[in-house]
Amino acid sequence: MTSSGTFGLIGAAGFVAPRHMKAIADTGNRLVAALDPNDSVGIIDSYFPDAAFFTEFERFDRHAEKLVRKGEGMDHISICSPNYLHDSHIRFALRIGADAVCEKPLVLNPWNLDALSEIEQRQGGRVWNILQLRLHPDIMELKKRVAAEIAENPNKKYDVDLTYLTSRGRWYFISWKGNIEKSGGIATNIGVHFFDMLSWIFGPVRQNEVHLHQADVAAGSLDLQHARVRWFLSVNPEYLPEEAASRGQRTYRSITVDGGEIEFSGGFTDLHTRSYEEILAGRGFGLEEARSSIEIVHYIRNAQPKGAVGEYHPLCEKALAG
Numbered sequence: 001m002t003s004s005g006t007f008g009l010i011g012a013a014g015f016v017a018p019r020h021m022k023a024i025a026d027t028g029n030r031l032v033a034a035l036d037p038n039d040s041v042g043i044i045d046s047y048f049p050d051a052a053f054f055t056e057f058e059r060f061d062r063h064a065e066k067l068v069r070k071g072e073g074m075d076h077i078s079i080c081s082p083n084y085l086h087d088s089h090i091r092f093a094l095r096i097g098a099d100a101v102c103e104k105p106l107v108l109n110p111w112n113l114d115a116l117s118e119i120e121q122r123q124g125g126r127v128w129n130i131l132q133l134r135l136h137p138d139i140m141e142l143k144k145r146v147a148a149e150i151a152e153n154p155n156k157k158y159d160v161d162l163t164y165l166t167s168r169g170r171w172y173f174i175s176w177k178g179n180i181e182k183s184g185g186i187a188t189n190i191g192v193h194f195f196d197m198l199s200w201i202f203g204p205v206r207q208n209e210v211h212l213h214q215a216d217v218a219a220g221s222l223d224l225q226h227a228r229v230r231w232f233l234s235v236n237p238e239y240l241p242e243e244a245a246s247r248g249q250r251t252y253r254s255i256t257v258d259g260g261e262i263e264f265s266g267g268f269t270d271l272h273t274r275s276y277e278e279i280l281a282g283r284g285f286g287l288e289e290a291r292s293s294i295e296i297v298h299y300i301r302n303a304q305p306k307g308a309v310g311e312y313h314p315l316c317e318k319a320l321a322g
Contacts, residue, residue, distance in 0.1 A: 005029045005280070006072070008064060008098070010089050011080030012053070013038040016103055020078045021047040023276040032067075032074060035060040064096050074098045076279075083189065084182040087112050094123040101128045101279060105192045106290040108184045110298055113287050120287065128284040132271035133197040135278070138264040142257070143201045150226055158202060158227040158257050161313065162194055167250040168235035173215060180215075180301065187218045188297040191233045194255075195222075196293035202227035205296060210303040211312045217319050220300060221311045227257075232313040239315055 007024050011017055012034040021043065024031050031048040034041065037055055044051055054060040067073050077093035079086055079102040087107045093100035094116075106129045107113060120127055133139050150156050168177075176182040183189040199205060203225025210220040217234040232239075237250065244252045255262045278284050308316050 005075040006032045007101075008032065008060075008074045008077045008093075009034040009051075009080065010036075010060070010077060010092075011082075011103075012036040012041045012044065014080045017041075017080045018043050018046075019272040020080060020101075023272040024048075024078070026270075026273040027276045027280055029075075029276075029280075033060065033063055061092065064092075068096055076101050079103060082176045082182055083108060083184055084176070087116070090116060090127055091119060094119050094125045094127070097123070097125065099126045099128060099279075101130065101276070101284075103130050104196070104290075105184060105188055105294060105297065106287070107294060108188065108298070110291065110295050113291055113294060117287050126284075127287050128279045129286070129290045130272065130275050131193065131196050131285045131289065132268075132275050133193050134200060134285065135271055135274045136264055136268070138262065139197060139201075142262055146201050146226070156226060159259070160198065160202070160227045160229040161254070161256045162198070162229060162231040163252065163254040163313070163315065164190065164194060164232075165234050165237075165239050165244075165252040166190055167237035167240065172235055178215060184297060185213070185218070185301050186216065186233055186235065187213070187300040190235065191218070191231070192293050192297050194231070195296045196290070198222065198227065198229055199224060199292040199296065202229075204292065208296060208299045208303070209310060210300050210305045211307060211309070211316050212319055213300065213303070213305045214319075218300065219313045219316045219319065220303075220305075221313075222296070228311065230311055230313040232315045232319075234315075234319075239318065 007029055009031055013036040025047045031051045033052040035054045039055055052063060073096060075098060077098045077100055079089045079100060081089055083105055086102050090100040090102055116127055172178050177189055205222055205224055207223035212219040216236040219232040222229040240252050308320055
């Protein structure tokens, strides 16, 4: 447990916010102020009932400035807001002298990273990205194994298939998540952490191809330094395997490496707390660690889909036929 520090939280009513509240509490820190336009934030009572709460950014901003003037400025601002607001909220954190702890995607465009780096250097704060898959024990073990095998055979190339299906209802497409200008599209919204994990383990991108990109489904291939990756992402339950659907599962996640399944369905419970522990120890993932995945999803968002040509994911044909 670390010594007590103070946190602000932007996006307190969102899906992921409780994980941040728990991580702040687990690491012995305090949430002193929270912001969300939606006032359905009773979860705060479970962790920090005395935290100030605001539904308007302007009042949250004023409160933060008041704390700074009193010499009680917040040490960190945790950012769980919609994707398109991350850049602005990171800038706010740095401006008030706090470090930013931001959910993925850190930003939507690669050039935003360059601007934030300049502000980071000028203001003296740090920008930290939550990339919790890098801290998952099974993923860490996979990276260790791959690194050892590549050390023995520097030209080794793996065949990787990624399938991630997480069913969403009609609300998804009405919310900001269904707006490509705000979320970055499906590959950014639900896939960015997988692309980060893959490039972290198998090396930088040599070629990026998009076969399919629609509101509810996207697919493509990546040629990484040490892997050929076929990927398929969807929020449409139509693509769930029959065995998953028959059990009432709404989510299906599969990563195979050279035909062997990588099992990592467990071990997620405390990954945000682990992320906070690393950040508070100065070992978190900063701007440059986020760059590869941001470049990958930015390209996917702007590429012209090629259809079912080349090395495409097996589910592509079903998606295109529909």
